[in-house]
Amino acid sequence: MAIRVCVAGATGWTGSAVTSAMLASNEFQLVGAIARRQAGVDIGEALGRERANVIIASTLEEALATPTDVLVDYSSHDVVKGHVLAALDKGVRVVVGTSGLTANNYAEIAERAEARNLGVIAAGNFSLTAALAKHFALIAAQYLPSWEIIDYASAAKVDAPSGTTRELAEELAAIAQNQLGVPLEETHGPKEVRGATIGGTQVHSIRLPSYVIAFETIFGLPDERLTIRHDAGTGAQPYVSGTLLAVRKVQEVNGLVRGLDRLLFPGISAEDSGN
């Protein structure tokens, strides 16, 4: 039986690519679509396709009035947490693509998902190559003691750091404690220039025209350096297959799974490195 999916942010840059893939597949049945603009319009027509017989809703409550198995969220940092908790309260599993949620937000989501005996899969980045870049960085942190992260995005990206680099920094902390050459409080000059500290990692977000989206984890040793970098282009296609994989897998998950790499590769932990 097809998995019944509702997409929040269905007309957006990412949501429209995911929604189009759902509409083109027999494995999924699109039963709901949420967007701020074009509410009341058929989602197929809004995306330049044939009619899908699904009318775009302006609220989650309206959309989830139709029985739904999985909510996929590619909306906005200011509504995503409310969407996830409300969906769980209605017995709907969730795949979270939207960035901007903190570790505390995710702790609350994990607790709610466990209480409802439902699954949530969230990833700062649903691209396979970005998941590989994160996986390689987690491996490197088992062996190399010092690193920093640079997060590049267009001038229009409102959330900082990116969901990708926030997730990476938080998970690096579970592998090892990053070692700084000079403690931040001993920095001579404004400490802000050393970036934001997330899970012990200094994260630097650049928001400038001409960038699309990229991140790099730089590991420094005396006289040598390793950079693990991911670059994505202007299309949203890289995020589609990972999102669809999560929609399939979330049926089997209880509680929160964070990171596409967790679905694709065996876990890495501090014990593996002896840290």
Ligand SMILES: NC(=O)C1=CN([C@@H]2O[C@H](COP(=O)(O)OP(=O)(O)OC[C@H]3O[C@@H](n4cnc5c(N)ncnc54)[C@H](O)[C@@H]3O)[C@@H](O)[C@H]2O)C=CC1
């Ligand atoms: N995890 C991942 O792999 C990826 C995550 N993202 C994240 O997904 C989010 C969306 O990104 P884009 O597609 O570029 O955004 P976008 O601005 O192109 O689209 C946002 C969509 O959400 C809807 N929306 C916005 N605010 C809303 C609200 N208050 N209530 C209901 N609907 C609302 C809009 O109508 C639109 O359909 C961002 O947080 C972005 O960082 C984006 C790409 C990949």
Ligand SMILES: O=C(O)C1=N[C@H](C(=O)O)C[C@H](O)C1
């Ligand atoms: O806003 C974007 O474009 C993207 N956001 C996600 C993030 O915040 O990491 C994922 C991807 O980088 C695209």
